[in-house]
Structure formats: structure tokens, C-alpha cells
Amino acid sequence: MILTEDRLQDLLDKSLTELPPGTDWAVTLEGSIAEGFGNPSSDIDFLLVGRCDDDLPTMPSLLFVDGRRVEIRTRTVRQLTDQFQAVEEGAERPGRLSEDLLNRCQRVLHSHPLRGHALIEEVKATLPVERFRRITADWWAHRARQSLRHATALLCLGEREEAVDWTRAALVQSVKSWAAGLGETYLEPKWLSMQLDRAGRADVRDRYWELEAAALGPADAGAAQEHLTACLDFAEDLGLTGVPRQPERLTVERRAGVTTWQTGERVHVIRGRQDVFALGDDAGAVWRSLVLGRPLPRVLADTAGSGVTDPGPLLAAFLRYGLVRLAWKGGGTVTPALPLAAPPGPVTPPPSTAQPLLSVRGAAVGGPRAIDLMPVPADRFAAAAMALVWSNVVVENAVEDLTGALRRGQWRVAELTARRAVHAALRGLASAHGVNPLPADSDLVRRTDLLPATTRSIGVRAGELLRLGVHSAKEGDALLTELRLFIVLVRGAMGADSFPFSFDSADTWRATLQLGHDWLRIGAHLGAELPIEEARDLLTGNGAQPHRSP
Structure with missing residues (x-):
């Protein structure tokens, strides 16, 4: 880990002083730092586990301790056990298995206990890690098959660029399925480069990056078909079954x-x-x-x-x-x-x-x-507004992650994080124009054709940014500069110029929560779908964090 045990214990002590007293918690570190990844901008993710009977809120509290951003989540033993049981029960139908649920279980199983080790290990034993590897591998494999089938259909329909992007998505999903079988079950793809290095198969790693680089080339019909075929071959070599070789199916x-x-x-x-x-x-x-x-x-x-x-x-x-x-x-x-x-x-x-x-x-x-x-109904209007707020929060988070990755020289991480920021910005732009539900991220750059003509230049610039690579500090700094200019451009087009810098301080985070809460009230009144599950806790708490003392 990039932080010592003593440093983690010190941050935990200081964080606990900001929580209401009286609960005896077992504590474990989860997230990217516990996984052995991370950088100076990474959150310190503490999970507090107790034996109480009442359900604890899903939404984390965000603290700022000694210059680090600390997330505090709380769960009861029963809540965690229920999560593991739900994953086991959903394993037979991976297409219906919730990504959020799978991610929460993965974070616990790969966490690093800090206090109450026996209780943490008791909880982990509910779902053996070997079984979880198989479930996660099957989940990724299902998604890879879906993406490959979709890409095959898009090529038949002449949607070559979109087909290439879905082929690229399938490439990530195929190799993530393979890596999960080896124990690399961390879901978020931004650390994929490190996961492949750690998996110890240079042949698989190098072939993946070759195919990834090929996806950025010209997307004429022949090249798109050739790339899809190469990715199908790679997926099959990794053990993926059910890949589409016959469009007639x-x-x-x-x-x-x-x-x-x-x-x-x-x-x-x-x-x-x-x-x-x-x-x-x-x-x-x-x-x-x-x-x-x-x-x-x-x-x-x-x-x-x-x-x-x-x-x-x-x-x-x-x-x-x-x-x-x-x-x-x-x-x-x-x-x-x-x-x-x-x-x-x-x-x-x-x-x-x-x-x-x-x-x-x-x-x-x-x-x-x-x-x-024809003009959209009120509940979709509210859902689009909530998605607009959430996408801007994601942009702020992604820019901070990118900054940390560049400081560490993590070029692959920087590339993926920058793409996430561009995609989130485009999600916000689409939401501002009433698009809801949203297209998949890989399709957003082309779906600017749904928006007014004045936004087309934004789509072009997004496409350029999505193709930029990072191989040095100079290229990284240039990418960060261009990304910041792009965000200013997008926010100007969607009326979000004054959006708070969410993760700069406790005050800006509080302003972000209040902004989200204002839109959540309307959405809840109309029965609109919330952007993330934590939003229910924000709504219940009238815009306040769930774990802060008065």
C-alpha cells in the first residue's frame, strides 16, 4: 500500500473524532489503496462494521483530514451478510446481478482490517473469495458476450464507429473476466494496467494493449471487421464462450x-x-x-x-x-x-x-x-436534472483522480480517468438537453447529433480528447490543460458555470450536497429514478451527511 499502517491508524483516529461517540466499530480499509493501487488523490475508504440491529445508511460521509479526503461508510454485520447472500443468489443470472452490489462485496472481501480483525474476517468468510472470483468472472463474461453481439449487429447496420467502440468495450470486459479468475476482481477499469501487470502474463497483457491501440485507428468497414475478428479470437483464447461468429443468430x-x-x-x-x-x-x-x-x-x-x-x-x-x-x-x-x-x-x-x-x-x-x-413528461425532466448534477460531481472527481495519477506517473490510469471525465461531461451535456435515459458512455460522443447544432463542436473536441494518449509528464500536463478547457466549454453550454468544486473542501462538498438535494426533492415528488442509491439517504437527511455530529 502507498500508506503505512501507522499513517492509516492516525487518519482513522482523527476521522473517528468527527463521528458521534458510543459505537464500538470494527474497521477495515477498502478501495484502491487496500488493493495496492492508489495515488496521492485517492480516497481513504474506511468501512465501519457493527453488530447493531438497525440498518445503517448506504451513503458515505466525506471528511477532510490532514490534507486527505476520507470516506466513512457504515454497515452492520447483517447488512454485509445480506449483500453476500444476494450476490450468491444472483450468480446463476449474471445479467441481472447489480454492478453496485458486486462492487460493494468486492471492496469488503479485498479490504485490509485495521481494528476488530476477528469480526471483519467473520464477515468475509460468508462468501469465500474463490467463489467470488468465479461469480465476478462470469459477470464480466456475460457483459463481454453482450458487447460483442451488439458490435456485430452494428457492423451489419453500417454503424462502424459505434461498432468499434463496443468491440473495445468487449475487449476490456473479456480481459477483466480472465483477470477476475486469477483474483483481480477490482471492478473499476481505471486500474486495469496494474491488474494486468500483476496477473503475471505478459503475453496476455501485451496482446490486450495491441488490440486496444488498434481500436483508435481508422474505422473503415474493413478495419472495423478485422478488429472485431481479432478481438473475438482473443476473447476465445481467454476462455470466453458464446462469442458471435454468425450474424444470422x-x-x-x-x-x-x-x-x-x-x-x-x-x-x-x-x-x-x-x-x-x-x-x-x-x-x-x-x-x-x-x-x-x-x-x-x-x-x-x-x-x-x-x-x-x-x-x-x-x-x-x-x-x-x-x-x-x-x-x-x-x-x-x-x-x-x-x-x-x-x-x-x-x-x-x-x-x-x-x-x-x-x-x-x-x-x-x-x-x-x-x-x-414529442415534449418530455415531467418525471423525465426531473431525472435529467438529477443526472446533470451527478455528472458534474463525477467530472470533479475524475479531474482530481487524473491529477493524482499524473503526480505518480501512472500514464495508463491517467488516460482512463481522463476518458471518464470526458464521458461524464458529455453525460451532463446530454442531460441538460433533456436526454434521459442516457446513452452508453462509448456512444455519447456520437449522440451529440441529438443536441442542438451549437454543441457539435463539443462532440468533435470530445472525440479528440478520447483519443489522446499519455506517455510522459509533458503529455499528461497537456491533457489536463485541454480537459479543463473542455469542461469549461461544456459547462458553458449546459448552464453549469457556477458548479462547485465538489472535493476542494468541506464547504464546497456541502454546497454540492445542497444543490443535489434541491433537485432530489422535485424528482422524489414526481417518482423519478434517482441517479445513485445514496441519494435516498441525502433526501432523508434533508441535504446533510449521515454521519456528522451536530
Whole structure:
């Protein structure tokens, strides 16, 4: 670890003085420092474990002790046992296993006890680490298969750049599955470079980085297919089964709750009795040509008969918006997902600005290939607002992590952390324009086509930043400078210029909590989905941290 035992005990003593007295805690260090990673900006993550009967809050308290940021989480033995049991029960269906739950269990199992060692070890024994390795490996493997199948479909539809990004996501997920089987179960990918070094297989590590570098090259159809094939070969060599070699096994299926209504020549598609999409002439022709339940290549051939040029991207948009679904024969719906990103599911674009909105012939649309959403309901507005606040918190956290990584010369960590900041900024930009649920992070840079034309330059700049590498201190400093300028640009476009520097001090963190709480009240009133589970504790506590003394 980068901190000595004496230093950790000193930080713990000082942290405990800020908590209400009277509880006898066992304490363990979790997170990146306990894993053997970390840098000067890394949190000190203390987990306090007690035998009390009442449920303890999920949300951590954030303290500032001797120039270090300290997170205090509390759990009862029963709460931890329930978490481990839930992971074991969900192991048979890894696609439904919560990333947050898996991450919480992983942090405990790989934690470093500081006090009450016997109680900490008793809790850990609830789920043997060897069993957890297998569960985590299966969880990553499931996600890798989903991403590879999705990438295969996107290539068929002519969405080459997006296909390359999902291939890249599958590459990470495949190697994380392999590494988890060797004990490297830490979920967040930003420390992947160190995990691969520690795994002791230079051949796997070097092949991974070669394929990762190849993903940044030109994305013409031939290169994209060649890269996908190489990643499929690599995944199979790592032991991944069920990888897609036959696009014919992908089928386009009906989505529950989606109905079609035509007024004159205008096609309206209603999703879930709530969202109405108005289709332009070309989009409507492609929609009417769909024969669902058939293999994707055949469906694409059918749409070619609609007379519409390049129908693939329109069919991809129908999939993206959840108007139809993609399935794998014998494997259910294809639902790709990325770690530490927006949850998988249908994308909702911003509302149409066409005026007048309606005529006797149907809704107005922006053009022949338009798939325009009518104005969003109030609960989605609130959810987008909460996502906007949370994305800015993530940006602040990522910039701080990047600064720490550069100080330590952790170039790979710096690259991944910078990408996280760019993706979080783009999530905020999309949320500010009413996009909710959000696209996957890898798709955000292209989904600026959902936003006003004035934001397109931001998407271009984001694409440039996502391709920047770091191999030296000079390159790292340049990346940090460009990233800060990018964040200023994005925040200006989404009206977040005055967002507090969340992690600078107790005062700025308190201001961030208050800002989040103001939006949470509206969201809770409307029954909107909260951005993270901890938000419930913030709401219950009227904007205050759960573990601070009055």
C-alpha cells in the first residue's frame, strides 16, 4: 500500500473524532489503496462494521483530514451478510446481478482490517473469495458476450464507429473476466494496467494493449471487421464462450408496449403508453417494411426494399430508442452495458422543436429521416436534472483522480480517468438537453447529433480528447490543460458555470450536497429514478451527511 499502517491508524483516529461517540466499530480499509493501487488523490475508504440491529445508511460521509479526503461508510454485520447472500443468489443470472452490489462485496472481501480483525474476517468468510472470483468472472463474461453481439449487429447496420467502440468495450470486459479468475476482481477499469501487470502474463497483457491501440485507428468497414475478428479470437483464447461468429443468430424482435399509429402519411410509434415518436417519410417507410422475428441480415435486406437509401442507421436508431429489440438465438435480448456508466436501456432523445407541433396530417417532424420525440413528461425532466448534477460531481472527481495519477506517473490510469471525465461531461451535456435515459458512455460522443447544432463542436473536441494518449509528464500536463478547457466549454453550454468544486473542501462538498438535494426533492415528488442509491439517504437527511455530529 502507498500508506503505512501507522499513517492509516492516525487518519482513522482523527476521522473517528468527527463521528458521534458510543459505537464500538470494527474497521477495515477498502478501495484502491487496500488493493495496492492508489495515488496521492485517492480516497481513504474506511468501512465501519457493527453488530447493531438497525440498518445503517448506504451513503458515505466525506471528511477532510490532514490534507486527505476520507470516506466513512457504515454497515452492520447483517447488512454485509445480506449483500453476500444476494450476490450468491444472483450468480446463476449474471445479467441481472447489480454492478453496485458486486462492487460493494468486492471492496469488503479485498479490504485490509485495521481494528476488530476477528469480526471483519467473520464477515468475509460468508462468501469465500474463490467463489467470488468465479461469480465476478462470469459477470464480466456475460457483459463481454453482450458487447460483442451488439458490435456485430452494428457492423451489419453500417454503424462502424459505434461498432468499434463496443468491440473495445468487449475487449476490456473479456480481459477483466480472465483477470477476475486469477483474483483481480477490482471492478473499476481505471486500474486495469496494474491488474494486468500483476496477473503475471505478459503475453496476455501485451496482446490486450495491441488490440486496444488498434481500436483508435481508422474505422473503415474493413478495419472495423478485422478488429472485431481479432478481438473475438482473443476473447476465445481467454476462455470466453458464446462469442458471435454468425450474424444470422441475431434477430430483430418486437418490443413490449410499442404500438404503431398512422395518420395520413405520418407514422407515429408509441412507446410504453408515454412517449410518442413521429417518423419522417424515410423513417416511416423503413418502419413499415419491418418484418419482426427474422434474422438481422434478412431484416436489413427487407428494409432495402423500402426504397430508402442507407436504411441501416435508421434501423439502428429504432433499436437504440427501444422501439424494437435485438435478440441472440438461444441467448435472450442483447443488452450491452458498460461499467460505471449509465444503466443499459432505451435512449430517449430531446423533444422535438418543430412548430407547429401537430397538424391534421400528424405530428410535425424535422425531416424525412426524423424520428422525433414529442415534449418530455415531467418525471423525465426531473431525472435529467438529477443526472446533470451527478455528472458534474463525477467530472470533479475524475479531474482530481487524473491529477493524482499524473503526480505518480501512472500514464495508463491517467488516460482512463481522463476518458471518464470526458464521458461524464458529455453525460451532463446530454442531460441538460433533456436526454434521459442516457446513452452508453462509448456512444455519447456520437449522440451529440441529438443536441442542438451549437454543441457539435463539443462532440468533435470530445472525440479528440478520447483519443489522446499519455506517455510522459509533458503529455499528461497537456491533457489536463485541454480537459479543463473542455469542461469549461461544456459547462458553458449546459448552464453549469457556477458548479462547485465538489472535493476542494468541506464547504464546497456541502454546497454540492445542497444543490443535489434541491433537485432530489422535485424528482422524489414526481417518482423519478434517482441517479445513485445514496441519494435516498441525502433526501432523508434533508441535504446533510449521515454521519456528522451536530
